[in-house]
Amino acid sequence: MKEYILKPNYSLKTNSRIDFNELNAAQFEAVTTTEGPVLVIAGAGSGKTKTLVYRLAYLVQQGVSPESILLLTFTKKSSQEMLRRAASILDHRCEHVSGGTFHSFANVVLRHFSDAIGYSRSFTILDRSDADELIGLIRSQLSHVKTDKRFPKKSTIGAIISMAVNTTRTIPEVVSTEYPQFIDYTEDIDRIRVGYQTQKKTGNVMDYDDLLVKLVELLASNSEIRSELQRTYSYIMVDEYQDTNRVQSQIIEMLVNNQRNIMAVGDDAQSIYSFRGAHFKNIIDFPRHYDGCRVIALEQNYRSSQPILNLTNAVIRSAAQHYEKTLFTDRPDGQLPVVVETPDENTQSRFVAQHILSLRENGIALRDIVVLVRSGWHSNDLEVELQSRNIPFQKFGGFKFIETAHVKDVLAYLRLIQNSSDVVSWTRVLQLIDGVGPKAAAEFWDALSEIRRTGELPRRFIQKKYGPDLQTLTRLIFGSMSDSPGVTLDRVIEYYTPLFRVSYDDHSKRVSDLDSLRSIAGRFSTLDLFLSEISLEPPDQHAEAVADDFDDEKMTISTIHSAKGLEWKVVFVISAVDGFIPSFQSFGDMAQLEEERRLLYVALTRAKDQLYIVKPNLDGASGAFNRFPGITFSKVSRFLEDLISNGTYTEKWILRDERPKRFGLKPRSTPALPEFGDDAPPSDPSRKKYFF
DNA sequence: TTGCGAAGTGTTTTT
């Protein structure tokens, strides 16, 4: 197994010395404390990555073999970056450290030991929307739920099931605490969950959660494999520990061996993945789980000026439960953060665009500027303004390349070639044939074992008007097994192109998407590797584009989630508090509101020199709130307002035009108002109401 | 049964 998980063959070159003068005292302690459990609480901008990098290099310099170090990170990009930097301060041995994301690590291990968990090695991976499709199929089989309007839709069922898995709770527990509106359907949802598990097993497919859960099961039930892995990895480091969930911390617990050389690094104040089951209690509880754990706090900030830190410290200070730490810097001076209030969204966009132009005139490069948004589409209006001023930008977050319909179509064919039991992919590709709907697809699926056995399409299918098309499809799927990924993809695209011309009309962009998929596939030796890579580490188009043409004269638009760990000289946070942060759903949900606060904190702490918080003053007129006239955002925004008024650190610009009536949104018939007064009983007693 | 247009619904973030 070593050949599979690890990467041997490096050239020995051991003369380099590491310069520890680069580190402060806390960082040095974290780097050189190599034995036993260590928790590093690393505030934003405190040199967390640097510390991990130096620790890697230090371990290798001490003679630890790189393959026995396991580095688990949140994204592939950050792990590669760390290995590269470690190599640059020591030598190339550092590039052979094992690791990646939890999911990719699990994928590799599970494929290797697939027999032990009753899966075939060629299992395919469902992304969230594939998983929802499968859940939809199962829901329609359980016919009794079909007609009920209030039954949760498939993506909600998927979210409930995933939440239960990731927090190691049961469906009834999750439904009663997180989705009380569906409490009547608890049993139905649980039945769907059971069906979903069975279907995944028979289809030889796993969703993202399974990758983690099956790894836990493997380690828990098979002590030989567990000790083999424990022996392999004698030093384990986990980055972004505050974003791990219960399942991930269980994986760590079972990988750690008797020497307990485990280091967790993270910042509870930046925990923003609770929707994925992460809980910052994980990092709070870490020292209790590992006796004798050393806790090291990194508090010196090397990123932002003091005026920016004053604001960010104030934002996080009122958070309910956290490790006490106050970030400080030796850069006392700097521009005060600026709050800009605009009458509407388009004024916000015009302000940002114009200000970016003037920053550029003052010598700030576009690559040093970022606009951060809560959600991908919040920047739609801004993008138009940027385009009209010829300001080039790259956008991160939101919809992914591999989530577009045509790419998913093509990948479905490939997945079937690898694993013809994948019912979701069959359903998808069959329905692309004219005249085939859910019913015909289901019939075909039922006949699949017969088709496999005889190697032919049964006569009753050939007779149908879509018979010839079905025949071509089955030949494609069952006739391409042994080709290389590139060749296979060529055949698939050849088959798919006519279908796809029919389905979608903006073809040229889509064609080029398929071309780039083709070029990626060419880099892999097996279909298995290509598909794993593309589902678990999708290509970062923008990063590749930038690297290719050396055009880094682009500014960045990014969701806050995708901006984690990065920094820019100038940061605009748009549609902030009065607009969409916190998102309106967080009314009445204390925990969610706390997470929104941490999200704001993450956004603000990206800034090195200049920080702009720009918000349209919507006053209850936003699209989402239009239904609830009379509700304003002012309760939510007060916490930021207080920060502005009680300190001297922010100056406020207010752009005033004539306030538009109601943004041209037509008033809707008025439903009953949600109650927000103290005297009103909470509509749902199990949720705590929370007011500023 | 499929496929299309109408109506309705509930809004994030990502591996």
Next chain:
DNA sequence: CACTTCGCAA
């Protein structure tokens, strides 16, 4: 506003 589900005609 985008996506899903509904209802109906072929």
